[in-house]
Amino acid sequence: MYACTLDDYLGWEEGLIRKKVAELAGVSEATVSRVLNGAGTVKDETAKRVVDAAKQLGYVPSALAQRFALRRSGNLGVILPLLPKVNLFSTYYFSEVLSGIGVTAKQRGYDLLLLFREADEPRDYANLFRTQKIDGCIILGAQDVPTEREALAELKEGQHPFCLVNQRFEGEAFNTVDADQRMGSRHAARHLLQQGFRKICFLNGPAEYSNSLDRLKGYQQALIEAQVTFQAEHVLIGNYSRKSGYQQAVKVAELIRSGDVDAVIAANDRMAIGLMQGLKELGIRVGEDVALVGCDDSDVSRMTEPPLTSIRVPFYEVGCEAASRLLDMMTETEPSSPFEVKLPVKLIERASSKTTRTTTT
Secondary structure, eight states, X not given: OOOOOHHHHXXXXXXXXXXXXXXXXXXXXXXXXXXXXXXXOOOHHHHHHHHHHHHHTTOOOOHHHHHHHTTOOOEEEEEEEOOTTOOGGGSHHHHHHHHHHHHHHHHTTOEEEEEEEOTTSOOOTHHHHHTTSOSEEEEESOOOSHHHHHHHHHHXXXXXXXXXXXXXXXXXXXXXXXXXXXXXHHHHHHHXXXXXXXXXXXXXXXXXXXXXXXXXXXXXXXXXXXXXXXXXXXXXXXXXXXXHHHHTHHHHHHHHHTTSOSEEEESSHHHHHHHHHHHHHTTOOBTTTBXXXXXXXXXXXXXXXXXXXXXXXXXXXXXXHHHHHHHHHHHOSSOOOOOEEEEOOEEEOOGGGOOSSOOOO
8 A cells, every 4th residue: 555645745736737837838847847947958938938837827936947937047246356354244335335236136026146256356247147147247346457348348248237336437338326426525625625725635546446536536626616726746545445544644644744735535434534543643633633524424434533524425325226227227128228327425524624723825
């Protein structure tokens, strides 16, 4: 005598359903299994007939099966730089942008696949699409270097949906979402100029990042508007880390003590906070001896002593916008024109940008 277990019964019932799906779709049961299990190679048209037949019979295949049938992974890839000794998820910029991307992707039924890229690793982004790991990708931390341009050009030529965050490439029509970085540094410089500061130093990031160039242009624009001469020696370069801001403190202190500088704009809060720490150790008090403005308006900017004036950049909204625009593009049947989005920024005034010393014109 044979005893039928619950598993046996469920397997038998599953087999009957698949047989009916096969008959309705006009394919073999083996083909139905390949489609609904997401295994093997099946023509798109055949796979669609199987999924449609299953739905008609009230048999709902798994999300994996549907994705396979439509040649979709269900993953939105996010490509991130792998930075030694840096916890990206603890940095304000990356955590806010990723949160915006993640929330938007979840609402649209997509999972995130985080992909970390080492500095010297080949940028073969197109292979992620060829292997069906992702359906679209958002790239953070891209740099304007030849290898990056080549990899992005390959993505565009292959009509693979992608979007750059916080990075543009002159002469290229890539999809980009960013904040108005140029307007941000212009606001920062105008704020200082309106208070009487005329000798403003600018601590910028590397030129491989378009936001560094945008912020420099905004700073220069504000000086021109105020008829203040731009001095190249007042532009210092860091790498957006707190350490690089700290390391520039010696040079900035020299400029302050010689009377060549009375205020500083840092291109992000991390460098501003590092600079503030370094200047304090050298006996120079931010908010008293020199004015300081950062950029990002990260949570820690409210906790410094004195609190840091900063440009509020909507990184969370940038992430949401990038994911939303890209997912919209992925559902369109016809190729769409490249988009370039810039979100507004806002100056948040705090005590660091006001000093008790007398400024000169």
